[in-house]
Amino acid sequence: MGPSPTLHTAALAGLEGLLNRALALDPESGRALAALDGRVFALDCTAPHFQVYLLPSTDGLQLAGHWEGEVTTRVRGEAADFAELATATDPAAALINGNLTLEGDSAPLIELQKALAGLELDWEAPLVDNLGDVAGHQLAEAFRGLFSFSRQAHASLERQLEEFIHEEARLSPPRLELEDFYRDVGTLAERSERLASRIERLKARIRRLSQ
Amino acid sequence: MSDKQSTHFGYREVDNDAKADLVANVFHSVASRYDLMNDLMSGGIHRIWKRFAIELSGVRKGNAVLDIAGGTGDLAARFSRIVGDQGRVVLADINDSMLRVGRDKLIDTAHQGNIEFVQADAQDLPFPDDSFDCVTIAFGLRNVTDKDRALRSMLRVLKPGGRLLVLEFSKPESELLGRAYDGYSFRVLPLMGRLVVGDSDSYQYLAESIRMHPDQETLKQMMEDAGFARVEYHNMTGGIVALHRGVKA
Numbered sequence: 001m002g003p004s005p006t007l008h009t010a011a012l013a014g015l016e017g018l019l020n021r022a023l024a025l026d027p028e029s030g031r032a033l034a035a036l037d038g039r040v041f042a043l044d045c046t047a048p049h050f051q052v053y054l055l056p057s058t059d060g061l062q063l064a065g066h067w068e069g070e071v072t073t074r075v076r077g078e079a080a081d082f083a084e085l086a087t088a089t090d091p092a093a094a095l096i097n098g099n100l101t102l103e104g105d106s107a108p109l110i111e112l113q114k115a116l117a118g119l120e121l122d123w124e125a126p127l128v129d130n131l132g133d134v135a136g137h138q139l140a141e142a143f144r145g146l147f148s149f150s151r152q153a154h155a156s157l158e159r160q161l162e163e164f165i166h167e168e169a170r171l172s173p174p175r176l177e178l179e180d181f182y183r184d185v186g187t188l189a190e191r192s193e194r195l196a197s198r199i200e201r202l203k204a205r206i207r208r209l210s211q
Numbered sequence: 212m213s214d215k216q217s218t219h220f221g222y223r224e225v226d227n228d229a230k231a232d233l234v235a236n237v238f239h240s241v242a243s244r245y246d247l248m249n250d251l252m253s254g255g256i257h258r259i260w261k262r263f264a265i266e267l268s269g270v271r272k273g274n275a276v277l278d279i280a281g282g283t284g285d286l287a288a289r290f291s292r293i294v295g296d297q298g299r300v301v302l303a304d305i306n307d308s309m310l311r312v313g314r315d316k317l318i319d320t321a322h323q324g325n326i327e328f329v330q331a332d333a334q335d336l337p338f339p340d341d342s343f344d345c346v347t348i349a350f351g352l353r354n355v356t357d358k359d360r361a362l363r364s365m366l367r368v369l370k371p372g373g374r375l376l377v378l379e380f381s382k383p384e385s386e387l388l389g390r391a392y393d394g395y396s397f398r399v400l401p402l403m404g405r406l407v408v409g410d411s412d413s414y415q416y417l418a419e420s421i422r423m424h425p426d427q428e429t430l431k432q433m434m435e436d437a438g439f440a441r442v443e444y445h446n447m448t449g450g451i452v453a454l455h456r457g458v459k460a
Contacts, residue, residue: 005447006260006263006448009259009262013258064266066269
């Protein structure tokens, strides 16, 4: 059994406010959402029970607990299954092949994820405030898993790309090697200077002895 | 005079003809600070109740929506965004003070494009048959003199398949909550009304009218008797408020 209609609706109102305030500060994400105008995404969390429909439009993102029309993409699973996406090495594969059930067209869902991934969101606050610590936290983890994994996936991809350029293809020296090299150059420069001054001292001594 | 039909005005028994004027006076008195009082009285929860009603309305782009007793336009503003340029929202209220406050508020918040304002009696709606995809009445039905007649009128203006949503105070599910709610309604509300609006009588009426309003099952039966199909209701906040929904077959 899900939360009472009042709490469920209050949690969604809180989330909707949070999302739309963040979107107002990020025009690029807003434009990406506007391109999804008319699509409807359903998230069925079975444990804890929580249902939300996401309706992107040119005005932002509307969240609803009830929807009786057509749904573009529906994702169903437990909060823990959603949360696993956040740590999956290949989130797209985990979304399709994991414990989550995906119905409908997955491409618009990926677009929605991309649009929301750039936002800095505190999913926890509105959910915990209205649904309590345990269910609120689990659902926040689920939302983070589904909508914040792209950012982590991008970070992971960037890290892997850096390693490839430095270690595998040797296209550019890694930072540590460069630092070692610069330190060696510095040491060599100091030793050269000390040698040059020693030579100068020896030359001066030779001149004094030959006089 | 004894054959005149009577109805309730709060706990008082009054002639049917007198109720409309008495209710009108209440709303003339509170119109200017209606939104503020709603927020204070419900702790802002009335916005959540209305939001839930909008979700269950199933209203889509291009729909025609009639919001009866629309007052200060909370529902109409939201419907206006949902139905878009191709849609139509009619905000109707019998009380011109409430309608004026609602119209000013919606114009100030740039919502006027697809909204019409109509002063209308819920019992005799001035619209052709089969005009609307959805009719809503939020916290208004208990003020209507002849509720059965109003429900039949709403059914008439709905298109086949159209939905009626009645959001109204109702009967708390638990006795304990009911007693706490009684204490709040009869002690705190009139005091709040006196402090904020300068009118405790209107809020005394509000508390009394809530108690006299049909409970969940009775209203469901009334909607079915009026001709609505698939009537269901959802209790909110422990039954303090209930949302009834019926469909025109």
